[in-house]
Amino acid sequence: MTFAAQILTLYPEMFPGPLGQSLAGRALSEGRWSCDTVQIRDFATDKHRSVDDTPAGGGAGMVLKPDVVAAAVDHALARQPDAPILAMTPRGRPLTQERVRALAAGPGVTILCGRFEGFDERLFEARPVEPVSIGDYVLSGGETAAIVLLDACIRLLPGVMGAASSGDEESFESGLLEYPHYTRPVEWEGRTIPEVLRSGDHAKIAAWRKQRAEEDTRLRRPDLWERHSGARDQSPSGAQ
Ligand code: SAM
Incomplete structure (x- = not known):
């Protein structure tokens, strides 16, 4: 269509x-x-x-x-x-x-x-x-x-972004800003990519990304954070 x-x-x-x-x-x-x-x-x-x-x-x-x-x-x-x-x-x-x-x-x-x-x-x-x-x-x-x-x-129309990138993880989709991104070189102007992202440990990476998404949203977009944490507190599973 x-x-x-x-x-x-x-x-x-x-x-x-x-x-x-x-x-x-x-x-x-x-x-x-x-x-x-x-x-x-x-x-x-x-x-x-x-x-x-x-x-x-x-x-x-x-x-x-x-x-x-x-x-x-x-x-x-x-x-x-x-x-x-x-x-x-x-x-x-x-x-x-x-x-x-x-x-x-x-x-x-x-x-x-x-x-x-x-x-x-x-x-x-x-x-x-x-x-x-x-x-x-x-x-x-x-x-x-x-x-x-x-x-x-x-960009959200079927086939436009390709199967690899559905956009589901992007900013605002979950009510939060997206976590920050890094790419090579590993060290640039004395700054290194966070170690966890180079660990290959997918569970740890997911936890780090969740934490950064929450932290950055709280600091940069208190309006979004308030809405997100309000909705979370009211969900049946509580503060998860
Ligand atoms: N007098 C209007 C006001 O103060 O609300 C601003 C008019 S603006 C100079 C001319 C047109 O630009 C608007 O009619 C609108 O179509 C568009 N426009 C300007 N800012 C916009 C915004 N933040 N979002 C959507 N459309 C905008």
């Missing part, structure tokens, strides 16, 4: 962009995912093909017109009725690995890319559009956010 990505944007030439390279690029040419763009401006109705207007209540910048964006969304919905529609916005719910996994298991995704000050809020009431943020910072447009979201989904 092909994972169908449909991107609503004012800059269709930005796609597939970096997703045409490497792992995602190979998956695209193998037909594991498809990339279609819809030019939002094609749904403008005035002679200037306007897509934005000044913010109600005053202030800087411009806001994407709800009628134009909704017409583009309706077009996308008719083409791909089963795919969820995600609007990229810093005001959205933060994207998580769990959400990415769920999206990658589905038929595809329609992504709405904002520009200027973003979307008219009524769009979210009038259409089944889910606001999604890729982090607590502000980009100039939703296209790069869409590329991030798609990249995260595409």
Whole structure:
């Protein structure tokens, strides 16, 4: 099955962009995912093909017109009725690995890319559009956010990473950051690879990795650690 990505944007030439390279690029040419763009401006109705207007209540910048964006969304919905529609916005719910996994298991995704000050809020009431943020910072447009979201989904599609790497151990899959990695040379600038990783003792290596994943998560991401240890304390097996 092909994972169908449909991107609503004012800059269709930005796609597939970096997703045409490497792992995602190979998956695209193998037909594991498809990339279609819809030019939002094609749904403008005035002679200037306007897509934005000044913010109600005053202030800087411009806001994407709800009628134009909704017409583009309706077009996308008719083409791909089963795919969820995600609007990229810093005001959205933060994207998580769990959400990415769920999206990658589905038929595809329609992504709405904002520009200027973003979307008219009524769009979210009038259409089944889910606001999604890729982090607590502000980009100039939703296209790069869409590329991030798609990249995260595409690598999880069947056959993309190969059997050897399912991604199961990676950061966030178990609620923790992944353990740290090392490779040759064994000694570099006076620093050596931890002895345990060279011991060949798989049980000891697994225990070390678990401990480092927990320690690094606690120090670097107390928010994740709190959630993880809260969930662990509530599980039937207790603090395991
Ligand atoms: N006025 C908006 C705000 O403060 O929430 C920021 C608008 S931003 C300059 C323009 C567009 O970039 C947004 O409509 C959105 O599509 C995209 N964007 C910016 N930051 C983003 C983020 N963290 N996550 C997802 N999309 C983002």
